[in-house]
Amino acid sequence: MMDMFLPAPVKAALSRLEAAGHDAFVVGGCVRDQVLGVTPHDYDICTSAVPQEMQRVFAGERTIETGIRHGTLTVLLSGMPLEITTFRVDGEYLDGRHPASVRFARQVEEDLSRRDFTVNAMAYSPRAGLVDPFGGRQDCRAGLIRCVGKAEERFREDALRILRALRFSARLGFPIERDTDRALRAGKEQLKKISRERIAAELTGLLQGKEAERVLKAYPDVIVTVLPELGALTQSGQWHASLRAVRFSPLDPVNRWAAFLQHCGTEEGNSPALAETVLKSLKMSAKMTDGAVRLISWKDAALKPDTLQELLVRVGPDAAEKLIRLRAANRLSQGEREETVRQDTQRLLEQLSSLLARNACFTLAQLAVNGRDMAAAGLKGPAIGQALNGLLLRVARGELPNEKEALLSAVRAGF
Numbered sequence: 001m002m003d004m005f006l007p008a009p010v011k012a013a014l015s016r017l018e019a020a021g022h023d024a025f026v027v028g029g030c031v032r033d034q035v036l037g038v039t040p041h042d043y044d045i046c047t048s049a050v051p052q053e054m055q056r057v058f059a060g061e062r063t064i065e066t067g068i069r070h071g072t073l074t075v076l077l078s079g080m081p082l083e084i085t086t087f088r089v090d091g092e093y094l095d096g097r098h099p100a101s102v103r104f105a106r107q108v109e110e111d112l113s114r115r116d117f118t119v120n121a122m123a124y125s126p127r128a129g130l131v132d133p134f135g136g137r138q139d140c141r142a143g144l145i146r147c148v149g150k151a152e153e154r155f156r157e158d159a160l161r162i163l164r165a166l167r168f169s170a171r172l173g174f175p176i177e178r179d180t181d182r183a184l185r186a187g188k189e190q191l192k193k194i195s196r197e198r199i200a201a202e203l204t205g206l207l208q209g210k211e212a213e214r215v216l217k218a219y220p221d222v223i224v225t226v227l228p229e230l231g232a233l234t235q236s237g238q239w240h241a242s243l244r245a246v247r248f249s250p251l252d253p254v255n256r257w258a259a260f261l262q263h264c265g266t267e268e269g270n271s272p273a274l275a276e277t278v279l280k281s282l283k284m285s286a287k288m289t290d291g292a293v294r295l296i297s298w299k300d301a302a303l304k305p306d307t308l309q310e311l312l313v314r315v316g317p318d319a320a321e322k323l324i325r326l327r328a329a330n331r332l333s334q335g336e337r338e339e340t341v342r343q344d345t346q347r348l349l350e351q352l353s354s355l356l357a358r359n360a361c362f363t364l365a366q367l368a369v370n371g372r373d374m375a376a377a378g379l380k381g382p383a384i385g386q387a388l389n390g391l392l393l394r395v396a397r398g399e400l401p402n403e404k405e406a407l408l409s410a411v412r413a414g415f
């Protein structure tokens with residue numbers, strides 16, 4: 001029997017539930033990660049106690065009740081938020097998205113049977129040990145993503161599981177078992193019923209996986225089902241280049257999406273516009289959409305230590321750093337020597353932080369002259385903004401010092 005490390009608050013929650021006569025286990029991702037020897041990023045708990053009973057067990061603790069209708073109570077123990085959910089079985093899925101009803105269950109095995117993949121369908125408690133009715137541990141060992149039960153039915157119940165299979169395959173580096181693979185390819189059209197936000201979250205997770213390149217390469221048809229705008233890209237020579245760039249990108253989602261979408265629409269000559277359409281169709285945040293589109297728009301900009309300050313004027317510090325990393329990813333994906341790319345990237349990042357550290361001028365607010373100075377020099381209306389922006393660029397290029405007198409005389413000379 002395996003012994004699993006549990007943080008003290010998690011252990012305490014399990015014992016308190018058990019002391020009150022309930023069954024309680026940690027479940028899902030944290031058990032899988034432990035079996036794989038990875039540190040879990042959170043611990044979900046499942047229990048035979050219904051929410052009212054949980055509230056009694058944790059009376060006096062801070063609780064958050066947002067999920068209570070679905071049987072979930074969040075309890076804060078020693079500052080650690082713990083999601084505790086009553087064993088459930090889903091009712092029939094009538095629409096391929098939501099169970100028509102949720103029924104509480106008595107046994108942990110029932111709860112495990114509604115979960116998506118064998119590796120995610122294990123529970124553990126110090127008292128009962130590992131509960132693994134579907135061979136999750138063996139699939140962890142073999143490295144396989146396999147549906148719990150009949151794959152075809154499980155994807156028909158909830159088509160999001162198709163993308164979840166791809167995400168876990170990319171993230172864990174496990175290939176998808178044959179029947180599960182066949183069923184997900186056959187069922188991909190059902191993804192059209194799934195909300196764009198849920199699709200977006202799984203795709204972002206997939207892109208951040210260590211084997212995103214392999215998975216995307218193996219399932220272009222599934223990707224095109226949810227992102228039809230990528231049809232032409234997947235047929236072009238740029239597809240594999242994009243996927244290699246994803247592999248060499250930092251985990252940051254803006255970087256990953258930018259690498260992935262950087263070549264889409266190039267045949268039509270409007271790459272950033274199509275990328276924007278794709279991201280907006282996924283209802284991505286403005287931060288994500290604008291961030292990725294900006295990187296794609298500037299992906300071919302000159303990147304040298306002495307042009308960085310000008311780049312800061314054009315895109316700001318956050319995008320500048322991401323652009324340096326996108327460039328590195330693209331160079332590596334084209335087979336450039338790792339050592340050369342690493343050194344160049346290092347140099348650019350050092351230059352960037354030194355510019356920021358010494359408060360180098362890249363915004364109008366930092367410029368030694370302002371609108372009033374321009375007006376006093378005789379400029380009016382839009383000419384004022386134009387002059388300030390022109391001065392800012394010249395300062396950033398090192399052509400003018402950021403000093404009031406020098407800037408004013410440049411304006412007077414009609415710079």
Ligand code: ATP
Pocket residue numbers: 027028029030041114115116117120121158160161164
């Ligand atoms: P991660 O480390 O990425 O959070 P996770 O396994 O915790 O991995 P979640 O998406 O947080 O993944 O889901 C938690 C658990 O809930 C899963 O392990 C799985 O058992 C179950 N689950 C989540 N979504 C579904 C679904 N659509 N169908 C069936 N089971 C699901």
Ligand code: MG
Pocket residue numbers: 029042
């Ligand atoms: Mg999770």
